[in-house]
Amino acid sequence: MRYRKGWIVLLVLAVLSPLGAIAIGEAWGEWGIEAIEEAVGFKPRGMEKTVESVPGAPIPDYEIPGLEERGLGGAGLILSALLGAGITAGAAFGIARVVRYGRVS
Amino acid sequence: MHIPDGYISPHTSGVLYLASIPLLCLSMRIVRSRIKQSHIPLLALLAAFSFLIMMFNIPLPGGTTGHAVGGVLVAILVGPWPALLAVTLALAVQAIFFGDGGIITLGANIFNLAFVMPFAGYLVFRVLAGRSEPGERRFALAAALGGYAGVNLAAALVGFELGIQPLLHHLPDGTPLYCPYSLSVTLPAMILPHLTVGGLAEALVTGGVVAFLGKYHTELFSYTGTGHGKAAE
Numbered sequence: 300m301r302y303r304k305g306w307i308v309l310l311v312l313a314v315l316s317p318l319g320a321i322a323i324g325e326a327w328g329e330w331g332i333e334a335i336e337e338a339v340g341f342k343p344r345g346m347e348k349t350v351e352s353v354p355g356a357p358i359p360d361y362e363i364p365g366l367e368e369r370g371l372g373g374a375g376l377i378l379s380a381l382l383g384a385g386i387t388a389g390a391a392f393g394i395a396r397v398v399r400y401g402r403v404s
Numbered sequence: 405m406h407i408p409d410g411y412i413s414p415h416t417s418g419v420l421y422l423a424s425i426p427l428l429c430l431s432m433r434i435v436r437s438r439i440k441q442s443h444i445p446l447l448a449l450l451a452a453f454s455f456l457i458m459m460f461n462i463p464l465p466g467g468t469t470g471h472a473v474g475g476v477l478v479a480i481l482v483g484p485w486p487a488l489l490a491v492t493l494a495l496a497v498q499a500i501f502f503g504d505g506g507i508i509t510l511g512a513n514i515f516n517l518a519f520v521m522p523f524a525g526y527l528v529f530r531v532l533a534g535r536s537e538p539g540e541r542r543f544a545l546a547a548a549l550g551g552y553a554g555v556n557l558a559a560a561l562v563g564f565e566l567g568i569q570p571l572l573h574h575l576p577d578g579t580p581l582y583c584p585y586s587l588s589v590t591l592p593a594m595i596l597p598h599l600t601v602g603g604l605a606e607a608l609v610t611g612g613v614v615a616f617l618g619k620y621h622t623e624l625f626s627y628t629g630t631g632h633g634k635a636a637e
Contacts, residue, residue, distance in 0.1 A: 301445045309449065312456040319460035319471070326461070327468040327593045328566055328583070329408055335584065345573060345581030346410035349508060353409045356503030361459065379502065380459055384452040387497045391490055392448035398436045399444065 313380035317373040320361075358382075405470065405562050405594075406498065406505030407512050411583045412565055413573045414508060420565075421511030427519050428492060434485040440626065443482050450478040451490035455497060458504075462605055464597035472609040473517055476525030476554040480547055480614060483627045484526045491518035512565060516558045525554025525610075530628075538618035538625040548611025555606035556598050563587070563594030 300306065332350055336342045358364070358379055366375035396403050439447070454474040461469040479487035492514050498504040505513045529550030536542035567587030570580040583590070617624050 301442065302449050305446075305449045305453075309452055309456060312453070312460075316456065316459045322461045322463045322469045324463065324467050324469050326405065326470060327464075327466070327597070328411060328562070328585075328590070329406065332410065339584045341579065341584075343410075343580050343582055343584050344575070345413060346583075349410040349414065349582075353507050356499075356501060358501055359503040361502050361504070376459075380456055383497050383501060384455050386501065387455040387494050388448040388452035390493045390497070391451035392444060394432075394489065394493070395435055395439060395444045395447050395486075398432050399439055399441075 309384060313384055314377055316380040317376045320376055405473070405517060405559060406495070407509040407516075407562060407565065409506030409508050411506075412509060412512060412569055413582050416565060416569070416572070417508045417512055420515045424511045424514040424519065427488060428514070431485045431488040431492075434483075435489060439482070439486055443486065443627070446624070447482055447486050447490050450474070450481060450487075451493050454478060454491050455494035457609060458494065458498065462601065464601050466593070466597050468593075468597060470597060470602040470605070472551075472606045473521060473555060473558070474609060475517060475522035476529065476547070476551040476606070477610045477613055479522035479526040480529055480550070480610070480628055481617075481624060484523045487522040487526075488518050491522060516561050516565070520561055521554040521558040524557045525550040528553040533628070538614070538622045538628070540618070543618055544611050544615035547614035548607040551606040551610030552603040556595070556603050559594040559598035559602065560591065563591040566590040566594075
């Protein structure tokens with residue numbers, strides 16, 4: 300496999316991904332609407348409507364549903380990391396191949 | 405730095421989709437006509453790297469968290485146009501599968517993180533690297549500063565997009581409809597943590613990987629190395 304060492308590094312990063320969830324606090328401006336309400340005293344109306352109009356993600360916050368409750372949140376994060384990195388790499392490879400050669404293989 | 409749905413209006417989101425889509429089309433054209441065969445699996449690897457590095461949240465001054473993006477690193481290795489495609493795919497997977505960054509705001513997030521950051525950071529790298537070669541200290545330092553500049557510009561842009569919302573969209577009595585914070589709050593909130601810890605993290609990732617690869621895998625720098633230096637031989 301081409302760039303084998305690089306893929307191994309990515310595998311290690313995926314396994315270490317629970318370390319990335321230790322930091323306390325949230326990214327600025329990425330709070331849920333309830334947290335906004337708590338901070339400023341109201342739910343901005345447009346924000347509320349927009350949030351209601353978009354479907355929720357299947358794996359919100361990289362936590363595989365059901366694993367967190369069983370104390371396996373770390374394993375869930377690793378699975379999410381592998382899944383997300385795999386889909387991203389697959390899509391990039393597929394799109395670049397199709398764009399460049401008109402076919403995937 | 406991923407803007408969630410609801411923080412910016414559908415109008416702002418639409419404008420930034422309209423800006424991002426032609427850029428993506430151009431990116432695909434360049435991938436079609438110029439990308440080297442060996443750079444296709446490298447592009448896939450780097451897209452996945454960008455996805456993963458964004459999972460590593462670090463505490464920032466002010467009690468918030470942030471993460472490196474890797475966009476400038478990708479641009480140095482495969483060029484800024486393919487980097488736009490790679491980071492876009494990482495952002496799309498984060499938004500669609502994991503709810504990290506909005507769907508309606510995906511265009512904005514692509515514009516900030518997949519376009520402005522890699523292109524600006526790459527430009528800074530190019531200027532500072534001069535004729536230095538992979539493996540040289542100046543080359544890695546230029547990469548680190550490119551990463552620093554790229555992430556800071558993106559952070560400032562996110563702060564700007566959030567902070568203009570109360571000006572653009574509010575009820576007659578002034579109540580904001582989307583992000584409730586004005587520029588005087590959003591700009592320092594985005595810029596200050598990135599000028600310090602956030603920028604340092606991006607600089608370390610970008611400069612560190614470029615220094616390591618420059619020493620042990622010079623052949624990977626065929627994009628930046630063309631025209632001069634060892635990599636072009």
